[in-house]
Amino acid sequence: MGEHGVESNEQFRARVRDWLEDNLSGRFAGLRGLGGPGREHEAFDERVSWEKHLARAGWTCLSWPVEHGGAGLSLDKQVIFHEEYARAQAPGKVSHLGQELLGPTLVAYGTAEQQERFLPPIRDVEELWCQGYSEPGAGSDLAAVSTTATRDGDEWVVTGQKVWTSLAHVADWCFVLARTEPGSRRHAGLSYLLVPMDQPGVDVRPINQLTGTSEFNEVFFDRARTPVDMLVGEEGQGWRVAMGTLAFERGVATLGQQIGFRRELAELTELARGNGAVEDPAVRADLARAWVELDVMRAHALRTLGDARTGTAEVSKLLWANWHRALGELAMRVRGAASLVTRGEPYDLDEWQRLYLFSRADTIYGGSNEVQRNVIAERVLGLPREMKAT
Template sequence: MPDTEFRARVRDWLERNLAGAFAGLRGLGGPGREHEAFAERVAWERHLAEAGWNCLGWPVAHGGAGATLAQQVIFHEEYARSGAPAKVSHLGQELLGPTLIAFGTPEQQRRFLPPIVRVEQLWCQGYSEPGAGSDLAAVSTTAALDGGEWVLRGQKVWTSLAQEADWCFVLARTEPGSKRHHGLSYLLVPLDQPGVEVRPIRQLTGTSEFNEVFFDGARTAADLVVGEPGQGWRVAMGTLAFERGVATLGQQVGFRRELRALTELAESTGAAADPVVADRIARAWMGLEVMRAHAVRTLGDPATGVAEVSKLVWANWHRSLGELAMLVRGAGSLVTEGAPYELDEWQRLYLFSRADTIYGGSNEIQRNIIAERVLGLPREVRQ
């Protein structure tokens, strides 16, 4: 099917189906707003699955549509343009699913991929820890074999939507005494069991999509390790590579919509007449064009450094947009919409975007990777 015809088909389907019971979901969800209409968004995604719009890039043999890279980009762009709600199953569809297709056993693929496609199981990512955030190799959560099961002990933090998830893919240290990248394993762990405690973290936005997850004797079957035991670092890096795939083009459509709305606000309030504000808006527009050009040029490029540059570009741009929103709003940005802590969209954007340069790999870590692994510069001295 030609790409133009595919785009028209996606656009038509979304227009016809974001109606009726689903009409009120437009624009809901996303960073800082994951609590919005969660159950209804799950129902929407199951509706997508029934129509064959989930997991487009997966091979047909694994329940996907075998869509081309261009078609995947088109879908994510049109999905964002339509105002369709933010997906709740992103971690399963965009991260774990491709990881299992690349590294999982046939048994793991048969067991877990169909429920991900149908949105019957929700997943979260057990990577970061209090002492191992962006420095993922410092993971200290342990897992030891006890008969036919792994027994986990430790803590994960900043675990997105763990309070809603059924399963977690966990990076744990399975070789006692191992250091850094060695001796780690990538485990699939059910969350509804004794020995697992999920504690939501209240954020600056007043919402709680991030969580702490404590493992105190939690168990999972011995065969639910993806890849070989002790080789989890390679699998974990594969997952992170999938994280920064075609969906980022849809993310940029959302950024463009935010910039357009902020520009209109600046024009309506007269803030755009301020040369400083006008210059910042122009620079934001140019930055967005650079971001898209980089994404299109490097799409599908697995080279080290590509994903890191992409993360630096969008995270810094979006944080700056939040700051620009406060400049446009002026003194009014300091007053909440209502008691006790009701924020407007610009205040929420500003507060949540402060985290953009931290989660998913901090700016410091991204720059170190580029410097050391791409440019060949000396490693940073670590105390």
């Protein structure tokens, strides 16, 4: 503790680092490096146990206010935790959508009853969540949502299809953007509903990816039901709540993500040195450029931390998604012809092949490049809106 009993950032970093070193041992030692995007199938049950262990120690929901069961940490301490978590190669989180997206949304927009019902099991990793936003005809264009919800007594009846729904196959609940006003268009008439997944009328179908895994899913709602009080915010005002959720999506965890990126780049650089690819001037230049761009990305993240202005999150998404996709392409060039051959049957990918294939999705999920650029152009630069097909 500091001179006046306040823990300094350096002391907090040391405490986090020591705790992770002590606890990523024994039955959890084998989880280092497992999970995360493209690898959500790895040791899933064991990672749930690990997160419950984190919860018991008070290391979940770091940004939530203390009065809502969170740790109430400052932004700088949140950054420190995510950086040290990544440096320790602690496993990918299975409860990210609940802790980092829905939880803060309920704190900001939920009723006291909703907060009391849902925040504790999210914090304790007793209930897992998925996000019902994208649809076949409304991927990153959420205003085109066509899934409907109609009132039937004291329940909402939900019908429609969602797609690219991460971890829907293991989720207990889904936060769903649905059209509750018949005949409404675009942003108007949408509502934000909490829908239980384990019920008749909910059908989850995995989407097989290039990596051979299937963490994304299609979700079909066929007259699925949820109580009327599972509406977050006001009826017809779901767009505002949904945008609030998206604002939470790209927070301090981005800086932890960049630690992982730096590790990948360091390992790729060593591979290039080892197999001689670094002697190619073009490869050497691209490796150097990747290091510089990663430093720029970190500087941008630190400069805009906590900045809620429109455009900040979109720029951040464009930066990391394009950088990571380019890293996957560079990895294939570094590996050369060997990158075209799997390690074994039937489809045993190595880490670089998996990085290359999964990172193709980086510029699509969480908001495609095209949509991010449109938001920046229209809402930040004030350029004319893109013409919509009628």
